[in-house]
Amino acid sequence: MVAAVTGIASQVGSLALGEGSSLALTASQVGVVAVYQFPADTGTSTQVGMVVLAESGPDALASQVQAIVVYRGRVYDPRIRAWTFTLDGHDYYVLRLGDISTLVYDTHAEQWYDWGSDTADIWKANTGQNWVGASSISGFYGSNIVCGDDVFGALYFLDTAQSQDEDPVYGSATQTPFERVVTGQLVKLDYDAQPCYEVQLLGAIGDNLDATLTDVTLETSDDSGNTYNDHGTITLSAGDYIARATWLSLGSIEAPGRLFKITDYGALQRIDSLYMKDNSK
Numbered sequence: 001m002v003a004a005v006t007g008i009a010s011q012v013g014s015l016a017l018g019e020g021s022s023l024a025l026t027a028s029q030v031g032v033v034a035v036y037q038f039p040a041d042t043g044t045s046t047q048v049g050m051v052v053l054a055e056s057g058p059d060a061l062a063s064q065v066q067a068i069v070v071y072r073g074r075v076y077d078p079r080i081r082a083w084t085f086t087l088d089g090h091d092y093y094v095l096r097l098g099d100i101s102t103l104v105y106d107t108h109a110e111q112w113y114d115w116g117s118d119t120a121d122i123w124k125a126n127t128g129q130n131w132v133g134a135s136s137i138s139g140f141y142g143s144n145i146v147c148g149d150d151v152f153g154a155l156y157f158l159d160t161a162q163s164q165d166e167d168p169v170y171g172s173a174t175q176t177p178f179e180r181v182v183t184g185q186l187v188k189l190d191y192d193a194q195p196c197y198e199v200q201l202l203g204a205i206g207d208n209l210d211a212t213l214t215d216v217t218l219e220t221s222d223d224s225g226n227t228y229n230d231h232g233t234i235t236l237s238a239g240d241y242i243a244r245a246t247w248l249s250l251g252s253i254e255a256p257g258r259l260f261k262i263t264d265y266g267a268l269q270r271i272d273s274l275y276m277k278d279n280s281k
Contacts (some may be wrong), residue, residue, distance in 0.1 A: 213266030
């Protein structure tokens with residue numbers, strides 16, 4: 001019943017209630033009821049709930065089993081949805097491109113971003129707005145921006161102080177870190193190679209929101225992003241404010257230039273710049 005989706009052990013929670021028996025059971029004695037909740041493509045810890053109620057003894061033959069499955073996933077919706085919100089003095093314009101991706105435009109920074117939940121390209125906030133009347137509770141929830149989920153029917157508040165997404169089931173302690181990716185390019189127009197001895201990341205070093213989310217990875221591409229070279233992962237411990245994230249011996253840069261990609265899951269609240277040894281950035 002789970003073959004239609006991708007699931008791993010950490011993505012599935014189960015509860016089994018049963019009564020054992022020393023005798024073989026007939027078809028009328030075996031019943032299985034399974035309830036699944038997850039999107040049609042893949043399941044994550046915040047997207048999967050499984051409850052199994054069964055009474056069984058020794059192995060039962062296929063002819064001895066009754067199964068009822070209730071399945072709920074994201075309904076196919078090719079429509080484009082647009083909504084806006086204001087956060088930390090920035091106005092954001094959100095475009096949900098059907099079931100393909102979610103694009104977010106920061107009108108202050110004049111930058112487009114890809115926002116998604118967990119490993120999906122779609123942000124689970126399907127629609128939302130600034131709730132002016134929520135000023136009395138916005139301090140508790142982090143902001144007055146309320147969003148709706150089109151799979152679980154849950155409401156969320158956006159909170160910039162959180163490094164992970166909370167589980168949509170009320171009262172659950174499960175949280176899922178999300179991937180943050182920043183890219184920048186050093187353009188090289190001439191044909192002379194430029195050595196890249198090292199680069200150093202400057203930003204909110206040591207200000208980890210979660211002491212378990214400490215890794216920062218650097219990748220580079222010399223072919224316009226078609227392929228990337230992994231230059232390793234650096235651990236930035238919470239409270240270590242004098243630490244430096246430096247990657248050494250990065251070869252040489254030729255035309256048309258090099259793309260730098262920085263990935264973390266909560267180790268950095270802010271990135272100021274990425275400097276080369278000769279102060280090119």
